[in-house]
Amino acid sequence: MTRPSPKMIASTRKASSRMADRNTPFIYNEWYVGAFSKEIQRELLARTLLGKRVVFYRTESGSPVALEDRCPHRSFPLSESHLEGDTIVCGYHGFRYDSQGDLIEVPSQKECPRGVGIHRYPVVEKGQVVWIWMGDPELADESRIPRQSWMEDENWECSSGYLYHKGNYVSMHENLMDLTHLSYLHADTIGTPDYARAPYEVQLDEGNYKLTRNVVPTTLSPVWGKSTGLNDRDTAARIITSEFISPGLHRVSGKFYDSALPEEQREEFQICTAHILTPETHSTMHYFLVHGRDFATQDEEITEFMHEQLFAAFHEDVVGLGILEERLEEHDESVYEVSVASDAPAIATRTYLKKRAMEEHDAEAVS
Ligand code: FES
Ligand SMILES: [Fe+2]
Structure with a gap:
């Protein structure tokens, strides 16, 4: 097996120095x-x-x-x-x-x-x-507040919660952009094995990065299957978009429907989760979460069920990234990381965060 050469590691380190990590200064003007x-x-x-x-x-x-x-x-x-x-x-x-x-x-x-x-x-x-x-x-x-109209829409039912996270906010942004982890870190909660292998599209605009995954056909995990009533079929569609909106906000939105039905007969079920990330320190974060849906909005039992299932999954992220943070603490310089094609929007996100942070940091140093 070929291992990376010291030269390759050095150039990878150089590239990764353009990306934000736990040591990057905060972006205050936001x-x-x-x-x-x-x-x-x-x-x-x-x-x-x-x-x-x-x-x-x-x-x-x-x-x-x-x-x-x-x-x-x-x-x-x-x-x-x-x-x-x-x-x-x-x-x-x-x-x-x-x-x-x-x-x-x-x-x-x-x-x-x-x-x-x-x-x-x-x-x-x-x-x-x-x-x-x-x-x-x-x-x-x-006017720069990244307001989310669905969170204030009476046709959407929302539930919210808070998790204290012992990890840095950059890793959490990356976690949310790379949802291939659903098939592994969340294998027992909201993930399905086919998720990581599904086709995806990326959109990279300055300061706005998206990755959309089309998992069709699939079976839905209970949180979506039971709440939409699509739990008894293997023809469900799960279209999920991860989107970096600002240093303090990442949105995951999605829709589900039965792909076996002709388009005009399909009922679409939409969901959105605002992952609101506010750094506390360089190694801790306030994790505010608001989850919403546009279906079964009057059904309190479904609200409770989804909240419980989703927070079990978000807790898995907090535990997993908490372990990651402990490992990152052991390194006193930018570590050697291997990236793959689907990391493109996460890399763009981290590069943007680094750029914003350094622009602000440098301007501060001059003034
Ligand atoms: S009055 Fe506040 S510290 Fe003395
Ligand atoms: Fe996750």
């Missing part, structure tokens, strides 16, 4: 989901996002607020303090901050220093999530 709407209430919520500590709360009029979670007096965490109206009173010496992050009271003196405060992060609430901009506030353009 919208990420900071929390589900329901998590932000009239209590202080601490969360680390892209390596920065943030405290969330909701004002009395209901608007979400995100502030830097550090009192500039002596660094006490404001999330360990308390809310009074719309202000936070530091739990150490009582400095008070308003919802803009401005220091408005110092109890030990009459005059409050002017122009002192903490960073306030732009946030936008859309449907069931709160988006946050961790970068330069001047660049926070709401």
